Amino acid sequence: MSGKKIRTMEEFSKLSGISRPTLSKYFHDPASVRKTTRARVEVALEEYDYRPNIFAINQNRKLTKTIGILVPYLADPFFAEIVRLIERQCIDAGYWPIVFSAHGEKSLENNALATLSSLRPAGALIAPLGRSSDLDVVRRFTEEVPTVVFDSNVRVGKAFVGSNNFQSIPLVVDYLCRTGEPPCFLEMPPVNPNANKRREAYCQAMERLGHDPKVIQVAGGDWGFERIGLREGTRLIEARSLPTNTILCSNDRLAIGLLAAAYEKGMRVGHGPGCALRIAGHDDHPWAQFTCPPLTTVSQDYKAIAERSVKILFGIIDGTDIPEERTETLFDGRLMLRSSA
Numbered sequence: 001m002s003g004k005k006i007r008t009m010e011e012f013s014k015l016s017g018i019s020r021p022t023l024s025k026y027f028h029d030p031a032s033v034r035k036t037t038r039a040r041v042e043v044a045l046e047e048y049d050y051r052p053n054i055f056a057i058n059q060n061r062k063l064t065k066t067i068g069i070l071v072p073y074l075a076d077p078f079f080a081e082i083v084r085l086i087e088r089q090c091i092d093a094g095y096w097p098i099v100f101s102a103h104g105e106k107s108l109e110n111n112a113l114a115t116l117s118s119l120r121p122a123g124a125l126i127a128p129l130g131r132s133s134d135l136d137v138v139r140r141f142t143e144e145v146p147t148v149v150f151d152s153n154v155r156v157g158k159a160f161v162g163s164n165n166f167q168s169i170p171l172v173v174d175y176l177c178r179t180g181e182p183p184c185f186l187e188m189p190p191v192n193p194n195a196n197k198r199r200e201a202y203c204q205a206m207e208r209l210g211h212d213p214k215v216i217q218v219a220g221g222d223w224g225f226e227r228i229g230l231r232e233g234t235r236l237i238e239a240r241s242l243p244t245n246t247i248l249c250s251n252d253r254l255a256i257g258l259l260a261a262a263y264e265k266g267m268r269v270g271h272g273p274g275c276a277l278r279i280a281g282h283d284d285h286p287w288a289q290f291t292c293p294p295l296t297t298v299s300q301d302y303k304a305i306a307e308r309s310v311k312i313l314f315g316i317i318d319g320t321d322i323p324e325e326r327t328e329t330l331f332d333g334r335l336m337l338r339s340s341a
Helices: 009-016 020-028 035-048 054-059 077-092 106-118 135-144 165-179 193-208 225-238 252-264 302-317
Strands: 066-071 096-101 123-126 147-150 159-163 184-187 215-217 246-249 278-280 297-299 327-331 334-336
Touching: 009 020, 009 035, 020 035, 066 077, 066 106, 077 096, 077 302, 096 106, 106 135, 123 135, 123 302, 135 147, 147 302, 159 302, 165 193, 165 246, 165 278, 165 297, 165 334, 184 193, 184 225, 184 252, 193 215, 225 252, 246 252, 252 278, 302 327
Parallel strands: 066 096, 066 123, 123 147, 147 159, 159 327, 184 215, 184 246, 246 278
Antiparallel strands: 297 334
């Protein structure tokens, strides 16, 4: 290995004796150059320990290989798992994914979109904050960059991919009503459109089954759902103000906090003799099967949402499948029966 540090492609071209156009062609697509040339480049890369500036290469292309991914809160395991699946597909397809988190804040979402736009991405996959988004900023971005929206159905972009809340919530409501006392609904703060849809779906399902909906709106307007579930659950248990002994939480993170509150108050959660509460959630959070007791919930189809979102975006980017009008794809949930309910 040479002791000289190569900083530019021009320097690498001069030292290796390989033309700059050939190197550009190789870095764009190694298979596009002859096998013997590819071997020469790879030997030179090893000898001079040169690594090209991928961002600079991208910016010099008419179409970059960058895919932007924006989520509202990357610490949320749901978004972390979706991003992992999307990243893998982008990488396997030869794209360079860049991930941004809005941290639940409008200003940071706006900054992320501005930064991403400056990188001239080939496309973007975004889950907007929703209620607190600056919709004009989000809309302008999606008008400039091919964009597929997932999870948070803000009406922007070429397509939306997410879960069918009006199928998944009735699925778990029906189960809970059949197997015990009808559930009340512990609602997450309405930080994105899913919150309102799940409340509406719960009320419709209860009324269809002949029961009065009982919605409990918890205090808090941020993404710390476990903390909110613990705090509000403790308050409700201490005040003995839970209207039923069966609680359906609007997401699993809220349910995990409620499980902790029940444990701290010495209340056994489950379905059977000696159990004081039944608790269920929604999403099939990656940790839901490891709570104590394991959480009954409705799964979102993470894999299907990620794959369909990426497939639609790639079709738009390469021009093979550009929707004439904005499309919506909703995947049904699946009931995951565990010990908590």
